[in-house]
Amino acid sequence: MKDITARVAPYFTAGTRRYTPAARAFHWISALLIFTVVPLGWIFAEFKKPPGGPDLYASLHKTLGLVILAVILARLAYRAMNPPPAQPGRMAAWERVSAAISHWLLYFIFLAMPISGYVMSSGSKRPISILGLFDFPKLPMTTDIAETAKQIHILGQWAVYAVVLIHVAATVWHLAVRRDAILDRMLPRQVNAE
Ligand code: HEM
Ligand code: HEM
Numbered sequence: 367m368k369d370i371t372a373r374v375a376p377y378f379t380a381g382t383r384r385y386t387p388a389a390r391a392f393h394w395i396s397a398l399l400i401f402t403v404v405p406l407g408w409i410f411a412e413f414k415k416p417p418g419g420p421d422l423y424a425s426l427h428k429t430l431g432l433v434i435l436a437v438i439l440a441r442l443a444y445r446a447m448n449p450p451p452a453q454p455g456r457m458a459a460w461e462r463v464s465a466a467i468s469h470w471l472l473y474f475i476f477l478a479m480p481i482s483g484y485v486m487s488s489g490s491k492r493p494i495s496i497l498g499l500f501d502f503p504k505l506p507m508t509t510d511i512a513e514t515a516k517q518i519h520i521l522g523q524w525a526v527y528a529v530v531l532i533h534v535a536a537t538v539w540h541l542a543v544r545r546d547a548i549l550d551r552m553l554p555r556q557v558n559a560e
Contacts, residue, residue, distance in 0.1 A: 383451035384551050392441040393552055399437065400476065403430040404526065425495040428487060432494075432502065435480035442473060451551060468536070471529050479522050485515035 385393065410423040453462050487494050488504035489512020496502050540548035550556065 383454075384553075384555070385450060386448055387554075388444060389441075389448065389450065390552055390554070392437065392444060396434065396437055396441065396476070399430055399434050400526075400530070403427060403434060404523070406430065407523070421495065424492065425497055428483065428494050428502070429496050431480045431483050432496075434476060435484070438473065438476050438480075454546060454548070456546070465536070468529060468533055471525075472533060475522065475525050475529055479519065479526065482515040482518040482522060486512050486519050488512065489515070 384390075406423055406427040410427045413423060453465065457465070484494070485505065485507065489507035489509060494502040494504060537549055540546055
């Protein structure tokens with residue numbers, strides 16, 4: 367049997383270049399917000415029709431969605447000023463390309479979702495209530511544009527599921543199959559337990 371350390375060691379000895387603490391904070395805060403906003407969207411879409419239905423979910427969904435938009439824009443600005451660590455040298459060309467494409471897709475989708483939600487909601491009579499504190503200003507909107515935005519938002523959810531699933535599956539693959547230090551780059555430095 368092949369010596370596992372010989373196969374795995376180069377990934378570690380190449381030196382783990384981590385994301386900065388701020389980049390890691392941006393990443394895990396975005397992940398937490400996204401895993402919260404999606405179920406709120408399901409609940410809200412399911413229950414919004416009954417009269418006097420729970421506006422709480424609408425307000426939470428829209429507020430969190432707008433927070434995500436702000437976080438992703440701030441994250442992209444931070445990224446432009448603080449480029450991420452170089453990809454590990456041992457990655458094949460196809461792995462580098464697919465990692466880059468899937469990361470840009472994630473950014474794109476998490477801009478497209480809140481923007482389409484905001485445009486759709488701007489064309490609706492319902493308020494964009496920020497936790498019941500105040501109403502977020504709406505854009506001037508035609509019914510056609512609002513309807514297109516609604517289609518994008520409803521269909522876009524499938525892109526969210528697909529790309530997030532691929533992203534998490536890729537992380538599991540790096541962790542369990544490749545056994546390299548990719549996840550480590552997005553975590554604080556680990557103390558050796560031995
Ligand atoms: C990252 C941000 C967002 C994600 C991932 C997201 C995701 C979702 C999902 C999964 C649904 C349920 C769709 C369905 O089951 O049919 C939904 C519905 C909805 N979202 Fe969002 N959303 C986001 C941001 C926003 C924002 C910022 C607004 C408005 C300001 C918004 C407004 C709505 C509305 C009005 C619906 C109900 C659509 C309908 O059934 O008529 N969303 N969203
Ligand atoms: C449990 C869920 C998640 C896990 C385990 C995970 C794991 C990771 C890991 C390990 C990396 C580092 C890849 C590298 O070293 O090059 C990464 C990067 C990234 N993740 Fe996630 N992630 C999760 C959820 C998400 C979500 C929901 C988003 C949506 C915005 C996201 C967006 C990104 C982006 C854009 C990058 C690339 C960062 C950059 O180089 O600009 N992740 N993720």
